[in-house]
Amino acid sequence: MASIVRKLRRENKTVGFVPTMGALHAGHLSLVKESRQMSDVVVVSIFVNPTQFGRGEDFEKYPRDLTTDAGMLADYGVDYVFAPERDEVYVEGYSTFVTVEGLADSLEGASRPGHFRGVATVVTILLNTIRPDFAFFGQKDGQQVAIVKRLTKDLGFETEIVVSPTVREESGLAMSSRNAYLGAETREKASVIFRALREAKIAFKNGERNASRLAEIARKIIESEPLAEIDYVSVVERDSLASVDNIEDKEAMIAVAVRFGGVRLIDNVILNRKQ
Secondary structure, three states: OOHHHHHHHOOOOEEEEEEEOOOOOOOHHHHHHHHHHHEEEEEEEOOOOOHHHHOOOOOOOOOOOOHHHHHHHHHOOOEEEEOOOOOHOOOOOOOOOOOOOOOOOHHHHOOOOOOHHHHHHHHHHHHHOOOOOOEEEEEEHHHHHHHHHHHHHHHOOEEEEEEOOOOEOOOOOOOOHHHOOHHHHHHHHHHHHHHHHHHHHHHHHHHOOOOHHHHHHHHHHOOOOOOOOEEEEEEOOOOOOOOOEEEOOEEEEEEEEEEEEEEEEEEEEEEEEOO
């Protein structure tokens, strides 16, 4: 992969990169389409990263179907699929990890200790290998987006991070590989997450600026669904992830994590979105 991209750079071709863990869905493919529009060459990685899974999480049962994924990517004009083995990414004796301090401690970081150390490390390895001009991420993983932006700035990567809107199912449920774990009835009930975020955003548009009241609007709607078990409902600044009391002119994010049975789902909406 490194040899290929060195050749591409010598030819002055722009490289777009979409990092994934496979089990591809319409959300991933929207990133691929955007990369195709912006780049001469599109690279998609498929690697289920073990270092971002904690004890008791679903690493072993995480869906893997490289043949199906590669077929989907071929239909979208992807030039290269990079699907390394674990020991190619983490060589024998690997002992170097990347930590983005502060940003990785709250929200998902608090609920899943070590998760973002694994994310930041694998993103660093992939960006260093591929050296893309653009890397594409979805807004559904809002905290991850903030961390990757900080990482690329701090470590001097020249890659531009492009963030695409969350792609949703017809019910409003955010597209996720983990949705496959939900039964049909539970999947429908999980759309309460989007309804809650939508109502909070409507309240903001109608003039509510108190972060606690916006969070409470979302929380009450989610709690109306008996199957839902809330991990957190938080209102934070979009880039710094600092908690806010009143939303003024900065971009803010209402972020939620909710369990339905053994399936943990995350979602968010952006307030005061800038161009």
